[in-house]
Amino acid sequence: MSGILIVAEHTRGVLADLSRELIGAALAVKERLGGPLRVLVVGESPADFVEALNRQGVDEILLAQTDNPHFDAAVYEEAVCAAATRCEPTLILVGHSASGTSFASPLAVRLGSGFAADVFGLEVTEAGLRATRSGFGNKVNVDLDFPGMPVVVLTIRGATFKAPEEAGSAVVTPLAVELGEVVGRYLHHGFEEAPSSGVDIGKAEFIMSIGRGIQDEKNVPRFAALAEKIGATLGCSRPVADSGWLPKPHQVGLTGKVAGNCKLYIALGISGAVQHLHGMKHVETIIAVNTDTNAPIYNVATYGCTMDVFEFADALERVS
Numbered sequence: 001m002s003g004i005l006i007v008a009e010h011t012r013g014v015l016a017d018l019s020r021e022l023i024g025a026a027l028a029v030k031e032r033l034g035g036p037l038r039v040l041v042v043g044e045s046p047a048d049f050v051e052a053l054n055r056q057g058v059d060e061i062l063l064a065q066t067d068n069p070h071f072d073a074a075v076y077e078e079a080v081c082a083a084a085t086r087c088e089p090t091l092i093l094v095g096h097s098a099s100g101t102s103f104a105s106p107l108a109v110r111l112g113s114g115f116a117a118d119v120f121g122l123e124v125t126e127a128g129l130r131a132t133r134s135g136f137g138n139k140v141n142v143d144l145d146f147p148g149m150p151v152v153v154l155t156i157r158g159a160t161f162k163a164p165e166e167a168g169s170a171v172v173t174p175l176a177v178e179l180g181e182v183v184g185r186y187l188h189h190g191f192e193e194a195p196s197s198g199v200d201i202g203k204a205e206f207i208m209s210i211g212r213g214i215q216d217e218k219n220v221p222r223f224a225a226l227a228e229k230i231g232a233t234l235g236c237s238r239p240v241a242d243s244g245w246l247p248k249p250h251q252v253g254l255t256g257k258v259a260g261n262c263k264l265y266i267a268l269g270i271s272g273a274v275q276h277l278h279g280m281k282h283v284e285t286i287i288a289v290n291t292d293t294n295a296p297i298y299n300v301a302t303y304g305c306t307m308d309v310f311e312f313a314d315a316l317e318r319v320s
């Protein structure tokens with residue numbers, strides 16, 4: 001057994017960013033774990049995604065053509081099992097998404113494999129593969145080894161690994177999958193669009209986030225205007241979203257979005273709870289503004305500014 005198998009994800013003809021991030025995750029361990037690196041695409045027109053998935057480091061793209069126009073967990077489980085039987089990988093990577101989590105754990109049971117969900121760190125140690133995920137409400141990082149496991153299935157957190165950009169030269173191979181018994185087990189009822197907010201925290205390079213320190217909903221427009229003026233995407237902490245001051249897509253953190261591409265993060269009146277830090281503590285440059293010198297946000301801040309957020313806004317409005 002050797003190699004890594006990635007399961008690509010797509011919805012309504014659009015490849016999920018996570019699919020290529022999985023390639024980035026695999027490349028982080030491919031050299032030490034051993035190749036080849038294969039990507040499996042399941043669907044009505046799997047060939048449509050070959051070009052986007054053919055990245056440097058990918059050795060083979062397996063196309064499992066099915067009659068299913070929509071995602072079907074049972075079909076995916078069957079297709080990945082077929083691919084695993086054919087390729088005998090030591091590691092299978094699936095996105096930690098609504099789709100990925102619906103078939104990854106049954107798949108692990110069927111393969112009798114090791115399993116971990118929501119993984120954001122991967123390495124190969126003397127003991128073999130090591131996956132890192134969080135525990136206790138994101139308060140601690142947990143390193144997991146899989147001694148004696150010939151194969152391991154992991155679901156990988158989005159916006160964590162960098163997607164490789166350079167095109168590759170993978171071989172494309174059709175994969176026949178016997179779906180007889182599983183077809184029709186799930187019924188697709190339809191899609192429900194999430195309300196659009198025009199905000200993509202995961203892609204933004206410059207974010208200015210507001211927290212409970214802005215005191216009142218009536219102050220939101222002022223900070224929204226300031227964010228626009230300085231060219232920042234407006235983010236927020238959970239209480240701001242929970243109170244309905246800003247729509248949910250603005251929320252940064254564990255139950256919000258990870259600021260995966262952010263280079264500069266300004267945190268205004270945010271205490272720095274672990275759940276918020278989860279979404280932004282990796283950012284290269286963090287500027288925190290908080291009246292409390294002991295606020296935990298200062299533990300991760302590159303620059304701290306112990307002052308009132310409104311005075312800070314006054315000053316920024318004057319110069320920008």
Ligand SMILES: Cc1cc2nc3c(=O)[nH]c(=O)nc-3n(C[C@H](O)[C@H](O)[C@H](O)COP(=O)(O)OP(=O)(O)OC[C@H]3O[C@@H](n4cnc5c(N)ncnc54)[C@H](O)[C@@H]3O)c2cc1C
Nearest residue numbers: 211212213237238253254255256269270271275276291309
């Ligand atoms: C399972 C779970 C998931 C969660 N997920 C998330 C998540 O995804 N994202 C998230 O953000 N939170 C999340 N939370 C909530 C989190 O624990 C905190 O409660 C939340 O982040 C606090 O938000 P805050 O910093 O805006 O508010 P507070 O903690 O109340 O902090 C407000 C800060 O503003 C400062 N301040 C007050 N007035 C001023 C002023 N005038 N000028 C300057 N500073 C001022 C205060 O000193 C304080 O530090 C989650 C919690 C749980 C249990």
